[in-house]
Amino acid sequence: MMTDTAPADNDAQQDSSLSLEVSLETPANLIAHLMAPGPAAPLLSLVAPVVEDAGLELIRIRMTGQDGEQILQIMADREEGMITVEDCERISRAVSAVLDVEDPLKGQYILEVSSPGMARPLSRPKDFIRWAGFEAKLELSRAFDGRKRFRGVLTGFEDGEVLMDVPLDGHEDVPTLGFKFEDISEARLVANDDMIADALKRQKGKNGD
Secondary structure, eight states: OEEEEEEEESSSSTTTOOOOOSSSSSSSHHHHHHSOOGGGGGHHHHHHHHHHHHEEEEEEEEEESSSEEEEEEEEEEEESOOOOOOHHHHHHHHHHHEEEHOOSSOSSEEEEEOOOOOOOOSSHHHHHHHHHTTEEEEEEEEETTTTTEEEEEEEEETTEEEEEOOOOOOSSSSSSSEEEGEEEEEEEEOOOOHHHHHHHHHHHHHOOO
């Protein structure tokens, strides 16, 4: 995982030449609970367009700390290939400029931009389709069959549910379970040899080898 960290001050001089067009007609409102949980939710409509304009995909944003000691963490990636340090720096500068103008935060904050790494978070329905066949961990906000944590192999996303093959005691065959997307509070891949091989393949594709 690579990270670019830069301190920012939203009281800095504003540049009137900067503007931001925020589209409210996006599915972002439906997936904010994983892409921008808790206090980061109001920032999703500001950050997502900036990352997309850079030709990258927003994976997740998080806000930690309190007023005066806030840390804004942005995780982004490429659909094909891997994100670079230069990409992280570019996003950091662009997001800082937008936040200076829009002024959504109080006082100083630290901005961190990083790649997802191997144990990447899964925050969008398409993530569960993209990573079908890979092992993942899910944590639920509401218990499913008396449990809130599950580990298994993703098989897709259908009818608003994440599908996963989960070994269960008392079952000779591995059943496929469906978890409602809105009930998932945390989802991430399990780092293993398959993940490493996929990462190397993506990097090779980016280099055109």
